[in-house]
Amino acid sequence: MSTSVPLIVKLLASSVSVANRAGKIVRDVMSKGELGIVEKGKDDYQTEADRSAQRCIIASLAAQYPNINIIGEEDNPDTEGDVPSDWIVIDTDKDVLSLECPSSLQGVKEEDIVVWVDPLDGTSEYTQGFLEHVTVLIGISVNEKPVAGVIHQPYYKTLIDGEKKMGRTIWGLQGVGVGGFTPAPPPDSLIITTTRSHSNALAEKGLQAMNASQVLRVGGAGYKVLQLLEGVASVYLFATSGCKKWDTCAPEAVLSAAGGKLTDILGNYYKYGASEQRLNKTGVLAAVNNELHSYALSKIPEELKELQSKK
Numbered sequence: 001m002s003t004s005v006p007l008i009v010k011l012l013a014s015s016v017s018v019a020n021r022a023g024k025i026v027r028d029v030m031s032k033g034e035l036g037i038v039e040k041g042k043d044d045y046q047t048e049a050d051r052s053a054q055r056c057i058i059a060s061l062a063a064q065y066p067n068i069n070i071i072g073e074e075d076n077p078d079t080e081g082d083v084p085s086d087w088i089v090i091d092t093d094k095d096v097l098s099l100e101c102p103s104s105l106q107g108v109k110e111e112d113i114v115v116w117v118d119p120l121d122g123t124s125e126y127t128q129g130f131l132e133h134v135t136v137l138i139g140i141s142v143n144e145k146p147v148a149g150v151i152h153q154p155y156y157k158t159l160i161d162g163e164k165k166m167g168r169t170i171w172g173l174q175g176v177g178v179g180g181f182t183p184a185p186p187p188d189s190l191i192i193t194t195t196r197s198h199s200n201a202l203a204e205k206g207l208q209a210m211n212a213s214q215v216l217r218v219g220g221a222g223y224k225v226l227q228l229l230e231g232v233a234s235v236y237l238f239a240t241s242g243c244k245k246w247d248t249c250a251p252e253a254v255l256s257a258a259g260g261k262l263t264d265i266l267g268n269y270y271k272y273g274a275s276e277q278r279l280n281k282t283g284v285l286a287a288v289n290n291e292l293h294s295y296a297l298s299k300i301p302e303e304l305k306e307l308q309s310k311k
């Protein structure tokens with residue numbers, strides 16, 4: 001490969017290829033039927049697919065980018081033994097590799113990058129058979145900001161020349177845009193997408209205040225951001241803590257590359273440096289454009305914002 005490809009572009013191209021491989025692992029574990037479910041905490045599960053997909057992604061990226069700080073969701077994904085050789089992906093997606101790197105990202109070095117990996121977003125939904133909600137997330141941050149990301153949907157079905165193909169991979173790069181699908185405009189009425197499996201009183205209070213025409217309850221931060229980009233929902237709201245940096249890094253990068261915005265419910269951006277706390281304490285508010293984001297932010301009750309900021 002040419003050494004003249006800027007690091008961020010090459011890393012994004014590698015991430016697209018490895019996310020595809022991780023997606024195949026997620027499907028293979030399900031087909032085998034041995035999910036190996038572990039309860040990490042209340043309503044918080046890990047399966048063999050989470051563990052194996054993380055090993056595939058981290059081993060592949062670490063082998064090629066030894067000085068990048070890579071942080072994955074799963075703590076002990078079977079670190080013993082070698083990662084199977086066919087899980088080590090060193091291919092790069094050709095289309096992404098040919099992208100022009102924005103000048104602001106041309107000088108980025110490995111030491112400036114933190115990669116946040118969610119090997120399987122929507123684990124509850126995966127175990128319950130809501131397979132469309134499942135995504136593989138690789139978020140690339142530079143100096144605390146998500147600048148590029150991959151959302152891979154392993155169970156998305158398409159027909160190409162009469163043949164069924166499983167999986168699609170959406171990427172975003174700051175200053176360039178998104179690829180892998182064509183975004184659609186937001187719906188005419190206010191449709192909110194929110195958690196399916198992690199709601200609580202605060203999350204519901206936030207939803208009530210929106211007075212939306214419809215509330216969609218689906219799993220995963222990745223899938224909710226895809227719903228925004230596909231014009232299925234106008235706003236993603238989760239007005240409580242619970243989701244983490246690996247949940248939001250890739251979705252925020254892809255959404256912002258498409259002109260959207262993801263913040264906490266106070267309207268502040270999260271920071272993605274390696275020393276930041278993992279928990280997104282003050283919730284998530286996201287929309288495909290600034291106007292919708294500001295509108296939703298203005299409807300969140302001050303009382304709820306105060307409660308969250310004091311936590």
Ligand SMILES: Nc1ncnc2c1ncn2[C@@H]1O[C@H](COP(=O)(O)OS(=O)(=O)O)[C@@H](OP(=O)(O)O)[C@H]1O
Nearest residue numbers: 044120121122123195197198219220221238242243
């Ligand atoms: N309360 C709580 N406890 C543990 N984990 C939590 C919680 N709330 C959200 N999450 C994790 O955030 C990811 C997205 O979950 P949800 O779709 O349910 O919620 S959200 O609306 O996007 O926050 C999803 O990530 P994965 O663990 O990767 O599936 C959830 O597990």
Ligand SMILES: [Mg+2]
Nearest residue numbers: 044045073123
């Ligand atoms: Mg999890």
Ligand SMILES: [Mg+2]
Nearest residue numbers: 118121122247
């Ligand atoms: Mg997740």
Ligand SMILES: [Mg+2]
Nearest residue numbers: 073118120121
């Ligand atoms: Mg996960």
